[in-house]
Amino acid sequence: MNQPQTAQRTEIPEAPQSSWTLINVKGVGAMAAVGEFWRARDLLRMLVMRHLKIRFAQTAMGALWVVLQPLMTALIFSVLFGVFVKVPSEGIPYVVYAYPAMILWSVFAQSFERGSASLMIEERLITKVYFPRLVIPISASLSTLADFIISTLLLLPICLFFGIRPSPLSIFAFIGLPPIVILSSSLGIIAAALSIRYRDLRQVAPFVTQLWFYATPVVYPLTVVPESLRTAVLCNPVSAPVLWFRAAFIGTAFPPLWSMAASYATSLAVLALAIVIFRNVERGMADWL
Amino acid sequence: MRPIIEVNGLGKSYVAHKPGQKWSGDFADIAMDLLHRIARGEIFRKEVEERFWALRHLEFKVYPGEVVALAGHNGAGKSTLLKVLSRITMPNEGSALIRGRLGSLLEVGTGFHPDLTGRENVFLAGTILGMSRLEVNQRFDEIVAFAEMETFIDQKVKRYSSGMYLRLAFSVAAHLSTEVLLIDEALAVGDVNFQRKCMGKMGQIAGEGRTVLFVSHSVSAMRNLCTRGILLDHGQLVMDGNIETVIQAYLAHGSKSDDRLEWVNPTNAYFHPSFQPQSLRLINEDEQSSHPDFRSRLSVQIEAFIQSPEQDLNIGLCVSTPEGNELFRTFLRDTPAFADLRLESGRHLLSVALPSCILNEGDYRIELIATASNLWLLEPSKGNPSIPFSIQGGFGITPYWLQRRPGVLAPELEWSVLP
Numbered sequence: 001m002n003q004p005q006t007a008q009r010t011e012i013p014e015a016p017q018s019s020w021t022l023i024n025v026k027g028v029g030a031m032a033a034v035g036e037f038w039r040a041r042d043l044l045r046m047l048v049m050r051h052l053k054i055r056f057a058q059t060a061m062g063a064l065w066v067v068l069q070p071l072m073t074a075l076i077f078s079v080l081f082g083v084f085v086k087v088p089s090e091g092i093p094y095v096v097y098a099y100p101a102m103i104l105w106s107v108f109a110q111s112f113e114r115g116s117a118s119l120m121i122e123e124r125l126i127t128k129v130y131f132p133r134l135v136i137p138i139s140a141s142l143s144t145l146a147d148f149i150i151s152t153l154l155l156l157p158i159c160l161f162f163g164i165r166p167s168p169l170s171i172f173a174f175i176g177l178p179p180i181v182i183l184s185s186s187l188g189i190i191a192a193a194l195s196i197r198y199r200d201l202r203q204v205a206p207f208v209t210q211l212w213f214y215a216t217p218v219v220y221p222l223t224v225v226p227e228s229l230r231t232a233v234l235c236n237p238v239s240a241p242v243l244w245f246r247a248a249f250i251g252t253a254f255p256p257l258w259s260m261a262a263s264y265a266t267s268l269a270v271l272a273l274a275i276v277i278f279r280n281v282e283r284g285m286a287d288w289l
Numbered sequence: 290m291r292p293i294i295e296v297n298g299l300g301k302s303y304v305a306h307k308p309g310q311k312w313s314g315d316f317a318d319i320a321m322d323l324l325h326r327i328a329r330g331e332i333f334r335k336e337v338e339e340r341f342w343a344l345r346h347l348e349f350k351v352y353p354g355e356v357v358a359l360a361g362h363n364g365a366g367k368s369t370l371l372k373v374l375s376r377i378t379m380p381n382e383g384s385a386l387i388r389g390r391l392g393s394l395l396e397v398g399t400g401f402h403p404d405l406t407g408r409e410n411v412f413l414a415g416t417i418l419g420m421s422r423l424e425v426n427q428r429f430d431e432i433v434a435f436a437e438m439e440t441f442i443d444q445k446v447k448r449y450s451s452g453m454y455l456r457l458a459f460s461v462a463a464h465l466s467t468e469v470l471l472i473d474e475a476l477a478v479g480d481v482n483f484q485r486k487c488m489g490k491m492g493q494i495a496g497e498g499r500t501v502l503f504v505s506h507s508v509s510a511m512r513n514l515c516t517r518g519i520l521l522d523h524g525q526l527v528m529d530g531n532i533e534t535v536i537q538a539y540l541a542h543g544s545k546s547d548d549r550l551e552w553v554n555p556t557n558a559y560f561h562p563s564f565q566p567q568s569l570r571l572i573n574e575d576e577q578s579s580h581p582d583f584r585s586r587l588s589v590q591i592e593a594f595i596q597s598p599e600q601d602l603n604i605g606l607c608v609s610t611p612e613g614n615e616l617f618r619t620f621l622r623d624t625p626a627f628a629d630l631r632l633e634s635g636r637h638l639l640s641v642a643l644p645s646c647i648l649n650e651g652d653y654r655i656e657l658i659a660t661a662s663n664l665w666l667l668e669p670s671k672g673n674p675s676i677p678f679s680i681q682g683g684f685g686i687t688p689y690w691l692q693r694r695p696g697v698l699a700p701e702l703e704w705s706v707l708p
Contacts, residue, residue, distance in 0.1 A: 014291065014293075014353070014388060014389075015293075015388060015389035015390060015468050017388075019389060019390045019468075020386065020387060020388050020389065021376070021386070021387045021391060022384060022385075022386050022387075023299075023373065023374065023376060023379075023380060023384060023385040023386070023387070024380065024383070024384035024385075025379065025380060025381060025382065025383075025384075027379055039421075042416050042421050042422045043416045043417060045422075046412060046413050046416045046417075046422070047413075049409075050402060050405065050409075050413055053404070053405055053409065054402060054404045054405070057404040057405075057445075124399075125399065125400060125417065126377075127377060128377070128395050128396045128399045129375070129377065129393065129395070129399050129400070129417055129418060130375050130376040130377050130393070131417065131419065283379050284379070286372070286377045286378040287303065287378055
C-alpha cells in the first residue's frame, strides 16, 4: 500500500469534534439523535412548506379546498343526522354543532393518514440521502395544521351566519389541539414504521380511522351514549379534545377534566412508544424499502 | 495529521433469502411455502439464513484533502460503501469514523419536486442535503449563477428542460460546504459543455482541500480528479495506492472478467407453483470476447420449473439501467407462434436473442418478469432474478462513429439514399 500523498497539501484545520460521525452496528445514540433532530429543524420546516405548496399547486380554488372538506362532511351529516335521524344537538343548528368537532377530527384523521403513508412516498429520498428519518412522518402530519388554521378561521362566520355568538371561552379551545396533534402524528409514525415491513397496514389504516370516527362523539353528542358506556367513550383519547373544542366555541357541555388529562397522558405515552418503534425500524429502513 | 476518514473492518451484508418469506407480508406466499415444505417432508428443518456480504473486512484511512477514487466493477461494493459512509444504510460489522461534516451526492436531483419553482427547490434540496436555510441563502446567488438559471429561477421545475433541471440540481449539490464529500459518478450531467463545467467544479472542490471519495467507472475522470485510488472487488479491498496503479489494475481486472453473467436460484426463493425460476443466463454467442460488447450477439436463457401449469403464463425480460430506467420489456407470447402455447408441468428452458448493435456502452440490468391471468408473478423492479451486465464499445465500424454517443440506445440503423 502506498503512503497517502498529503505532503504537498496545505495543512487543513480539523473540524470540531461535535461534527464527527461514528458509524457502527449500534447506530446513533439517543442523545446524538436528539441533537440531529434539532439540527434538522430547517428541513422539517421546508418539508412542511413543500407539502402545502404541492397540495395547492394548480388548483383553481387553492386553500378553499381545505375548508370545503370538513364543511362538506359536516353538511352531509347534517342532512343525515340533523334532518333524517334527528340526532339531538344540544339546541344548536346541527351544522354548527358538527363543524367544530369535524375540524378537529379532520386534523386527527388526516395527520394520521399522511404520516402513515409518508415513508413509502419518500422512498427515493430515504435511499439516496441521510437525515433524521423522523422528520418525514412528522412533517407530513404537521402539514395538517394549515388545514386546521384555515377551517377554524371559517368557524366564526359560520357561527354568526346561524346566529350563534361564539362563547368568550373560545380562546381556551386550543387546549384541545395538542393531544390531537401528538396522538395522530405518533400513530402516523408507528403506522409508517411498521408498514415498511407489513404493507398490509395500508389496507387496515382506513378501516381503523373509520371505526374510530364513529367511536368518537363527533357527529353525535355524548348524551346519546348510554350512561354505562360514557366513561368508555371518554377514555378514547380523541373524545375529550373534540368535545372540549366544540364546548369552548359554541358553549356546549365541557368534557370532565379527568378525560382531558387522560387524553394528554395517553398521547404522550403513544409518542414515547412511537419514538421507540421508529428508532428500531429506522436502522434497516433503507434496506427494507 | 489525523485521518479524516477511518474505516475499521467495515462490513455490510444483506439477507439473500428469507426462509419462509417471513416478512414478505403476503400470506399466500407463506402458506404456499409451507405446503411446499410439507410435501418435501422438511417442515422442521431449520433453513439457515443466507447472508450475502456486499462489503467485508474493509480497512483504510483517508487524510484531509485527499481525493480518492473508488474503482471496481458492478457489484464490487462501491455504491454500498458510499451508502454506509453516508449513513443511508447501517453496517453489520466494524466501524467508520468521520472527523468532519459529511455530504453525499449519490444522485442528481435528490429532493427536487416538479411542482415547486427553481428557487423553492434550491432551498428544499439544499436543506435535504444537510445545509441550513441560512447557508442556502448565503450561497443562493452563486448556485443560480453556476447553473446559468437566473431567468427561470421562479418558474416551476416541471417546465424546465431536462438539461436545465440537471444543471440546477447539480449546482445545489456542488455548493455543499462539508469537509468530506462522497460523490457518485452519475453527477456529471447535462450536455457536453455543462459536463465539462461539472468536472471543473469537482476539480475545484478537490483543490479547495476538501476530502472527496469519488465513485466512477470513467478512467479519465478518475485520472483528472483523483490522486489516490481504492479498488474494490466482491466487497473486498484489493488495492489501495497511486491512482495510475489502481487504474491499471482496474482495467486489467476488467478484461479477465470473472463476473459471472448468470443468476442461479440459491434456494427456493421466488417459489410459485405455476412458475419457479431456476436460473437465468446471459450468453455471449461470440465466444472470443468474454465481455459483452456492442456488437456481440447476446442471448438470454431462462430455466424454470412449473408445478401447476397456468393457461396464460407469460414469461418475459425487462432491460433497464442501474438507475432503474426501463429500456424495454419482452415476453414469450410476443412471438406469434407461442401466443397460445401451454407450458406443461416440468422443467423448461427458454431462450431469447437480444438484438446486437443497439445497446449503448454502459451498464444494464436484465430482469426476469412473469405474469399470469393479468397478475404479476414477478413484477418489474421488485427484486426479481436479474443479471447486471455492461456493454463495452458502443460505436460503429465506420470512421464516423468512433466514440460512445450520448443517449440510452445507440442503434445501428440502415440508411439509404433514394434515387
